[in-house]
Amino acid sequence: MAKATSKRETGTTTATRTATSTDPAATDPAATGSAATEPLPRKRPSRAVIEPVAPIVDGGRFAAKASLGEPIEVLADVFTDGHDHVAAAVRYRRAGDAEWSEVPMLPLGNDRHVARFDADRVGLWEFDISAWVDHFDTLRSGIVAKATAGIDVDVELHGLAELLRTMRKKASAADRETIDELRSCCAAGRYDPILDAPELIALSWRTHPRTPARSLPSPLPVFVDRELARASAWYELFPRSAGEPGVHGTLGDVEGHLDRIAAMGFDIVYLPPIHPIGTTFRKGPDNALRADADDVGSPWAIGAEAGGHLAVHPELGTLADVERLVAACGERGLELALDLAFQCSPDHPWVTEHPEWFRHRADGTIQYAENPPKKYQDIYPIDFESSDWENLWRALHGVVRHWADLGVRVFRVDNPHTKSFAFWEWMMASFRRTDPDVVFLAEAFTRPRVMERLGKLGFHQSYTYFTWRPDPQDLRRYFTELTERTADRMRPNPWPNTPDILHAQLQHGGRPAFVVRAILASLLSANWGVYGPAFELQEHQPVREGSEEYRSSEKYQIREWDLDRPDSLAPLLTRLNALRHELPALQHDRTLRFHHTDDPAMLAFSKTDPNGIGDPVLVVVAADPSRDAAGEIDVDWGQLGLAYGGDYHLVDRFGGGEYRWHGARNFVHLSPHGLAAHVFTVTGPPAEHPWTPPIDHQVGLS
Numbered sequence: 001m002a003k004a005t006s007k008r009e010t011g012t013t014t015a016t017r018t019a020t021s022t023d024p025a026a027t028d029p030a031a032t033g034s035a036a037t038e039p040l041p042r043k044r045p046s047r048a049v050i051e052p053v054a055p056i057v058d059g060g061r062f063a064a065k066a067s068l069g070e071p072i073e074v075l076a077d078v079f080t081d082g083h084d085h086v087a088a089a090v091r092y093r094r095a096g097d098a099e100w101s102e103v104p105m106l107p108l109g110n111d112r113h114v115a116r117f118d119a120d121r122v123g124l125w126e127f128d129i130s131a132w133v134d135h136f137d138t139l140r141s142g143i144v145a146k147a148t149a150g151i152d153v154d155v156e157l158h159g160l161a162e163l164l165r166t167m168r169k170k171a172s173a174a175d176r177e178t179i180d181e182l183r184s185c186c187a188a189g190r191y192d193p194i195l196d197a198p199e200l201i202a203l204s205w206r207t208h209p210r211t212p213a214r215s216l217p218s219p220l221p222v223f224v225d226r227e228l229a230r231a232s233a234w235y236e237l238f239p240r241s242a243g244e245p246g247v248h249g250t251l252g253d254v255e256g257h258l259d260r261i262a263a264m265g266f267d268i269v270y271l272p273p274i275h276p277i278g279t280t281f282r283k284g285p286d287n288a289l290r291a292d293a294d295d296v297g298s299p300w301a302i303g304a305e306a307g308g309h310l311a312v313h314p315e316l317g318t319l320a321d322v323e324r325l326v327a328a329c330g331e332r333g334l335e336l337a338l339d340l341a342f343q344c345s346p347d348h349p350w351v352t353e354h355p356e357w358f359r360h361r362a363d364g365t366i367q368y369a370e371n372p373p374k375k376y377q378d379i380y381p382i383d384f385e386s387s388d389w390e391n392l393w394r395a396l397h398g399v400v401r402h403w404a405d406l407g408v409r410v411f412r413v414d415n416p417h418t419k420s421f422a423f424w425e426w427m428m429a430s431f432r433r434t435d436p437d438v439v440f441l442a443e444a445f446t447r448p449r450v451m452e453r454l455g456k457l458g459f460h461q462s463y464t465y466f467t468w469r470p471d472p473q474d475l476r477r478y479f480t481e482l483t484e485r486t487a488d489r490m491r492p493n494p495w496p497n498t499p500d501i502l503h504a505q506l507q508h509g510g511r512p513a514f515v516v517r518a519i520l521a522s523l524l525s526a527n528w529g530v531y532g533p534a535f536e537l538q539e540h541q542p543v544r545e546g547s548e549e550y551r552s553s554e555k556y557q558i559r560e561w562d563l564d565r566p567d568s569l570a571p572l573l574t575r576l577n578a579l580r581h582e583l584p585a586l587q588h589d590r591t592l593r594f595h596h597t598d599d600p601a602m603l604a605f606s607k608t609d610p611n612g613i614g615d616p617v618l619v620v621v622a623a624d625p626s627r628d629a630a631g632e633i634d635v636d637w638g639q640l641g642l643a644y645g646g647d648y649h650l651v652d653r654f655g656g657g658e659y660r661w662h663g664a665r666n667f668v669h670l671s672p673h674g675l676a677a678h679v680f681t682v683t684g685p686p687a688e689h690p691w692t693p694p695i696d697h698q699v700g701l702s
Contacts, residue, residue, distance in 0.1 A: 046214040048086050048131035051077040055488040056220055062456040063124060063221035064488040067230035070588060071116040071610055072222055078131045079111040085138045087205065088131040090115040095124040095221070104205055105129070119224040122436045126219035132212070136163055136204040140194045147191045154189055161186035167207040175207055223432065228267065228335065228410070229439050229460040230491065231587035233522070233577050234529030235266040236499070239274060239316050240296060241533070241559045248296070248558060251317040255328045260563070261532075262332040264570055265577025269329055270337040270412055270529070272499070272555075274322070276304035276313050278345025281368075281377040285557045286543050289377070298555050300341050300414065301378040303348020309399040319406060326407035337441070338403055341414035342396055343369065344380045350395075351380065357392050359383040384420035397427050400438075404431075410439045416454055417444040428458025441493060445501075455490025461527050466494030466520075470505045472603045472623035476594050479524050479605075483592045491589065493527040494520075497535050499555050501548050505625070507540050512625035512672035514538050514569055519677045522576040523619050524605065526589045533561040536568050579653055579679055584609040585617040593639040598631030602670065606640055606682075615681040616640040618650070622670035622677065630669040637664060640682055648684035655679075 054075045055064035066072045078088040088105040105113035119125050139160045143153045161183045168179045185193045194200060242257055243249030251274070261269055277297040284291040291297060299313075306314050312322060322336075329336045344350055350357055351366070358366045358380050369376035386392050400411065416424060431438050442459040444451050451462050464482070469475040482492045496517040497506060505513050514535065521528045533539075534550065541551040552559065563570070580586045585607040595604040601624035608616045618640065622629035637644050650659040655675045670676055 044212055046131070046212040047080045047084070047133050048088075048214040049077070049079050050088070050129050050131050050214055050216065051079075053129065053216065053220065055222060057456055057488055060218065060220045062489075063223040065225070065455070065460075065491060066119060066125070066222045067225045067227060068119065068122065069227050069611075070230060070590070071118050072125070072127070072224075073590075073610075074105070074115045074117075074127055074129065075108075076105070076113055076129055077111045078105065078113045078129075080133055083138075085134040085141065086131055087134040087137070087208070088113055088115075088129060089205075090117060090127055090129055092117050092119075092125060092127040094119070094121055095126050100128075119222075122224055122226050124432065125222045125224055127222065128216050128219045130210065131214045132208075132210045134204060134208060136160075136167065136208050137201065139163060140197075140200060143191050143194060153191055157186040157189060157191060160194070166209060167204070170209070171207045175203060178203060179207070223458075225439070225460055226437050227587075230589075231526040231580070232267045232439075232461075232493075233265060233527075233580065234268045234270050234337065234412075234441075234493070234495075235261050235264070235532045236270045236272070236529065237532050238299070238499075238554050238559070239271055240299075241554060241561065245560045248315045250315070251312070251321040251325050254325060258328055258332050258334060260570075262334055264574045265581060266334070266573075268335050268337050268410055268529075270410075271339065273299040273302055273339045273341050273414075274312055274316050275299070275302045275309055276306040276311055277301055278304050278347035278378060280346040283378055283556050286551065286553060287549070287556060295556070296558060298378060299339075300343065300555075301345040301376075302341060302343060303345045303350070305347065308344065308348045308350060309342075310402050322403075322408070323406050335410050336408055337410035337412050338408050339414055340400065340411040340440075342382055342399075342419055343414070344382070345378055346380060348380070354388065354392070354395075356388045357382055357386050359385075381418065384423060393423055393426065396423070397430060400427070400431065404435055404438055409435075409437055410441070412441045412443055413459070414443050416442045416459065417446045417450045421453060421457060424454065424459070425457045432458060443498075452486055452489045455486070459490070461491045461493040463498075464492045464494045464525075466492070466525075467496065467498075467501050467503050470503070473600050475520065475524075475623065476603060476605075479592060480594060483589060487590055491527060492525050493529060494525050495529045495531070496521050497531045499531050499534075499550070499553065502540065502542055502550050503548060506538075507542055509625045510540075511538055511567070511569075512676070515572060515676050516621065516623060516625045516672050518569065518572060518576060519621055520603070520623060522573075522580060523586060523621075523677075523679065524592065526580075526587050530573070533559070533563060536563060536570050536573065537561060537565060538567070538569065575654065583617050583653065583679075583681065584611075584614040593636065595636055595639075596634040597629075598633075599629045601627060602629035602631060602633075602668065604633045604635070604668075606636075608639075608641060615683055616642070618678075618680040618682050620668050620670065620678045620680070622672045625672040628669065628671045628673075630667075632665045632667050635661075635664050635666065637684070641686065642682065643685040646685055648682055650678075650680040650682050653679045653681055 057064050074090045078086050080086050089102050090105055091100040091102050093100045103115045103117050105115040108114050139156060143156045143160065146153050164179050164183050168176055171179055182193055237257065239251055239254050240249045242253040258269065277299060278301045282291040282295060282297040282301065284295045302309060312318055326336050361367050366380050369379040369381045439460045442454045442462040444454055445463055455462055465478060469478050539550060543549040543551045588607060588610060591608045591610060593606050595606065597604050601622065602620065603623040604620045606616060606618045620633060642648065645663060648661045650661060654677055
């Protein structure tokens with residue numbers, strides 16, 4: 001039997017071949033690369049690396065939030081392999097513009113770099129990052145290090161001269177003169193001119209070859225809103241309660257309140273729905289299921305014989321009255337906000353004209369709204385899964401268009417989280433394109449991710465969990481999250497009370513609770529609001545124990561408010577809003593920082609203006625209205641842009657008085673029954689590097 005011959009013995013296999021003198025792979029090492037499965041890049045890639053970038057929302061799927069009057073801060077890790085230095089620039093422009101502007105990125109340490117730029121117009125902006133290996137600064141630093149150590153640098157100076165020759169090709173006349181002088185020094189073996197780093201860094205920035213450079217896969221979007229989206233104070237009142245006692249108020253009666261509201265320093269007058277109110281299943285006082293003939297019902301049960309979302313309740317006035325009220329607000333530096341509630345009473349014209357826009361139950365009846373255990377028999381929610389969804393979307397867009405054309409530029413949106421995300425994305429994009437100055441506040445007390453999603457879709461502000469954060473330390477954790485994790489996605493707008501929410505702390509805490517909550521809401525956040533008359537007069541009676549509904553709720557009846565009562569909180573609200581206008585630092589959220597206190601009942605936090613306008617502000621609050629707060633504050637002066645140690649001058653802009661503090665730890669005693677807070681402006685020795693390290697938004701990658 002013949003012995004089988006193996007392929008190994010014969011020197012041939014199905015996967016290999018025998019090299020000959022004519023085989024390129026036998027003589028050309030580069031040819032062996034032909035076996036690689038991954039093609040080579042068409043051009044030599046840059047060695048620079050750009051990693052976690054901010055601001056970025058969902059990888060650039062949504063635009064990050066920004067506003068006029070606040071610099072846009074871009075952060076990124078920029079580095080390369082080995083020991084070479086890198087340089088980076090941020091390029092930016094308003095979307096659609098042909099030209100880009102550019103600012104250098106500055107190192108923060110540990111490869112983190114930062115740049116800031118200012119947007120001068122409302123609308124969509126975009127930015128890109130470009131990074132490259134900085135051979136000039138690498139050589140310069142190496143020469144300085146070696147020369148300082150007594151090592152000969154002639155070879156390095158020769159290499160620097162060659163690089164300078166390349167840089168000269170791109171240089172201006174003035175820079176060419178500087179480069180020629182440097183080259184002459186290099187030829188003479190002198191290194192002292194390259195010790196002046198700032199001047200040469202700028203020279204390198206202007207003239208250094210940037211190829212190959214690394215950039216982002218695509219520019220990242222930032223939407224720049226007007227200042228009102230970033231900082232505003234809201235005052236809510238019901239027009240029907242604005243008239244003489246016993247008489248249904250009108251929009252004209254609201255005009256009579258504008259001077260008082262403007263004098264208190266509010267920016268926005270917000271009215272609940274002003275549309276006709278349905279009669280079918282109309283609710284009586286305290287949400288009673290049966291209403292008498294003279295009961296006025298809930299304004300959120302929208303639609304009747306007089307019309308729907310495009311009409312004004314006949315007892316309130318006319319469309320012309322809305323235009324007059326918008327103008328009257330403008331004359332006083334106020335803006336009018338209307339409620340946008342996309343729901344209908346059973347009497348709304350849409351119910352008969354477009355029954356397909358509503359969800360029907362198995363028995364054929366339309367499903368009314370519920371939020372167990374609450375039932376809203378007088379309200380039909382809209383079905384965003386309607387087969388006629390295109391016409392539904394157009395009609396809802398038309399509602400906003402209608403009121404915007406009458407001059408209304410601010411809307412508080414009722415329960416947006418119960419409506420389609422896709423619809424909001426479409427509608428917000430539409431108004432950002434045609435009316436970028438229109439501001440939308442989301443009334444969404446719901447899960448955090450849902451609230452953030454609405455912010456991503458375009459809502460400018462959002463209600464918060466502030467009302468349900470009575471514990472000072474819980475409040476600290478919550479606002480730290482709002483500042484550090486969600487700032488690019490949503491802007492908080494805390495309200496101590498609303499017509500729907502009377503928290504237990506306000507029910508049982510007395511006047512101190514109202515005082516403390518107003519101080520915290522107005523100073524922690526650049527946006528805040530109150531359900532005005534009820535808060536001014538410390539309305540605190542619930543409809544029943546354990547409920548957050550007001551007794552004799554204004555949602556279901558006309559109320560009479562004695563706003564001249566001596567115990568009114570109007571002076572407090574006036575002072576707080578005045579501080580917000582006087583102190584630029586309080587008009588921003590991103591610079592909020594908390595400082596340690598010995599007493600957990602005391603909150604201490606600071607804010608600075610990111611443009612460096614005005615003094616830093618340090619706020620200390622007795623945040624538990626049930627007791628005094630006393631203890632030492634460990635002030636982080638670096639967060640205030642001040643040098644550590646030494647004496648500091650503080651002026652209390654809220655309670656009055658001037659103080660001289662020494663060092664970081666200082667004692668404070670406050671009482672919610674007396675002086676509940678200090679609002680200090682702080683001056684002292686400036687820090688060597690006054691630019692406070694920015695918030696690191698790396699979480700924005702999610």
